[in-house]
Structures are given as structure tokens and as C-alpha cells.
Amino acid sequence: MKLSTKGRYGLRAFIDIAVYSKDEPVSLANVAKRQDISISYLEQLMAKLKKAGLTKSTRGANGGYVLARPAAQISVGDVLRALEGDLTPVDCPGITDTSTQHCDVEGGCASKIVWKKINDSINEAVDNIYIEELVEETRKCNQNQEEGLINHEEINLSRQCSNH
Amino acid sequence: MKLSTKGRYGLRAFIDIAVYSKDEPVSLANVAKRQDISISYLEQLMAKLKKAGLTKSTRGANGGYVLARPAAQISVGDVLRALEGDLTPVDCPGITDTSTQHCDVEGGCASKIVWKKINDSINEAVDNIYIEELVEETRKCNQNQEEGLINHEEINLSRQCSNH
DNA sequence: ATAAATCATACTAAATTACTAGGAATTGAA
């Protein structure tokens, strides 16, 4: 049960755009440089985010991406679901509304209870973190790193602020 | 992000053994019949569960599997981790103790907050459901289904009690 | 002896992931 690079890279890219798009749109070339993800792959991730209405883009020179809404109004769940599809490790009838599967195993309804709790707990978790919080955290860490370089405390701080 | 058949089938098989092993060990042939999973695949799942100390087996004719501890002392988390490995959709340094990965992406520590919350919420969910509860639920449903057949309410009840 | 069962290991087809590649369309600036 792994979150794919779509979700992992995509959230990082989204936060990056949120952090750097205050004045002007952020180009994927810049995101790629900062996050060490290929432009080509980023394009695919951005297509999903845009289709979900989470980003707006301007084409051509000096173009790029900005958030479609304030970061305080976009949850991590919004972003991850746009990238990964449903965040439901188990999809079986009666658990998700979208399930098209049919289930006809004999005997018992027990494991369904488990799948529902897992699904609900994940969605509850990601729906209660907003991008704004992560933007602030990123700014705080970037600042710490600058101070750290002055104070020769790179090792501690880079560990504290490592990303993924 | 999907839970594999190892986890899905394996938990069902484990519950099945818990339900039917009151008097004698449960053979995989019987589990296979009831749960519609091949014996050969079940053998692989049981190897993991046994290695984790969750089941005991007796070989030879009339052999089979029983739980190694009372169902009230085995959590769903124990079972799923035995089958799937760590239930951590994102494994990155500083989040899990077992992580051997190194992370050197520049700038920011934000997404790590998210991954930790997701991992914690899943594990908290599965560690607070015990097999005993699922055994009782299974018994309740099996009984309902029998009554349902008598009362000609098969459709409703089979929906209510469907498994997966 | 035989049949029923676990145990152990190797193999494989299908699906998914994680990208890369190539080019078309748009836009600001020289």
C-alpha cells in the first residue's frame, strides 16, 4: 500500500507553487529545479491539478501556474485526490459511493468494517490539513536554513527540514 | 494507493479461521471453499501469518490452523502488517524508524507533516479493531442470513452482510 | 499404504508505475 509518486511529487509541486506564486505565476522549469522532478512529469501532474480546478495557468513566455483559490481553502485531500483518484485503499460495495464492483462472497460482513475505518481515517486526516499550513511551515524551514548556514548548524537543520 | 489481495484475502481468511476453529483446526481447503480463494494462494498468506506468530498449525490429515492467541488479543493491525509489511503509504526519513532511505530534496519540510498524519491515522485505525469484534460480527451476520432465508428477505440481508 | 494436509520454492502473465519523447499551440519581448 504505497502512495505513488504522483501524489508525493504532486503535493510537493503544489506547495512549491503556493509558496512562490505570490507575485507572478510559477513556471514548471522553476518547480523542476527546486523539487528535482522532470518538467515532463510535472506537466502530467499539473494537468490533473488543473482539471480538478485547483490551479490556474497562463501560457506562453513568463507564464506558469498559480493556485485557483487561497491556500487556506485548499485541503491536502483536495490535492491528493486530484492526483491519485479516490484515497480508498479498499473499494468494495457499500463502502464507497462510487464503487461499481459487485461482491458475492459468502458469509460475513466483518472485513467491510475494517475497510471503512481505514478509508475514513485517511480521508479525515488529509481533509483537515490545509495547504496554507504547509506553506507557512515551508517558509519557516527555509528561514531556519538560512540562519543555520550563518550559524554553521547545517547538519541539524537540513535534517529537520528535509523534504519528500 | 490500494491494499493488495494479500491484505484483503488474508484478513478474510484469518477471520474465517477465527470463526471456525473453536473445536478443531481449520484446513485451508475449507477456508478456500468458503472464501473463494485458491488453496495455493492461501498457503502463501498463511506462511506470513504463521511467521508473525499469529497462527499455529498442525500438519497431516485432520490438520489445519488455529489462532496462536485469543482473538481478543489480536488486532487487525497485527494481521495486516504481517501480510502487507508496514502500513505506511509514504516512507521517508524521520517518519518511520525502519526507513533506510536518504532524502536530500532542497527546501521545505512541509509534506512530511502530511505523510506522518496519514501513516499514523491508518495505524491508529487498524490497531483499535480486534479480531474478536469481527468474529462476533460474522456470527451475527451468518445468523441473520439463516433467518433471512426463512423469512424470504434474502436480498436485503445478503446486501447487508456481503463480504470483501 | 493412502489420503489429507501443511510447507517450500520457483515461475509467469497481467497490470501498474514512473517516467521519457515529440510535437503543437500560445504568448511576451527583441
Next chain:
DNA sequence: TTCAATTCCTAGTAATTTAGTATGATTTAT
């Protein structure tokens, strides 16, 4: 007008993972 920077769109592909099957050895009750 031309050029470079950019998003947009689609196809392809190598590597990995999944979801099993297959085969045979070993153990044990009858």
C-alpha cells in the same frame, strides 16, 4: 516578425509489482 519560453496533449516503454499457478516434499491420522 521572429524567437524563446512556456503550457498543452498524446503516445510509448522499461521496470516493477501484483496476483496468482505449479510442483513437489514432508507430515500425520486412519
